[in-house]
Structures are given as C-alpha cells and as structure tokens.
Amino acid sequence: MNKKAFVLAGLLLAIALTVPPYAFITQSDADLDNIINQGPNLADETQVQGFVDDMDARHRTLFAIVLTVEVVCVILFAVFLWIGLRP
DSSP states (O other): OOHHHHHHHHHHHHHHHHHHHHHHHHHHHHHHHHHHHHOOOTTOHHHHHHHHHHHHHHHHHHHHHHHHHHHHHHHHHHHHHHHHHOO
C-alpha cells in the first residue's frame, strides 16, 4: 500500500466534490448581480432575449469547464487509488 497515493486520491476527491458547487454558486451570484444592476428593459423583447442568451452562454461555458475538471479529477482519483491499493 502506498500512503502518498491515497493522500493524492483523497485530495483529488476533495477537489472533485468542492469545485462544482463553488463554481455554480459563484456564477449564480454573478448572474443575480447582473440582473439587479444591469437588468434589461422588460419592454424591449430583443434586449431581454439578448440578456438571456448571454447568461445561457456563460452557463454553458461554466458547465463545460466544470465537466472537464470533474472528468480529470475522477480519472486521476481512480489511477491514484489503484496505485495505492497495489501491493
């Protein structure tokens, strides 16, 4: 058993579990600030749709980044766990 590999696996698991909630909460807070401070004129439908499209694009980008981080962390977690369990 390799204790260093277990420590690295635990660290990667902690990163994988904490990054997504933090990223999504931070993005939601930023979106709320944008709505309050720079909200679109509700009478102008094109301005509202543009505002919604911008928010959607930011959410899709954030989702792609978080998904990439998650996949990398889970793969590395599995590798280090396997290394730690080998005799």
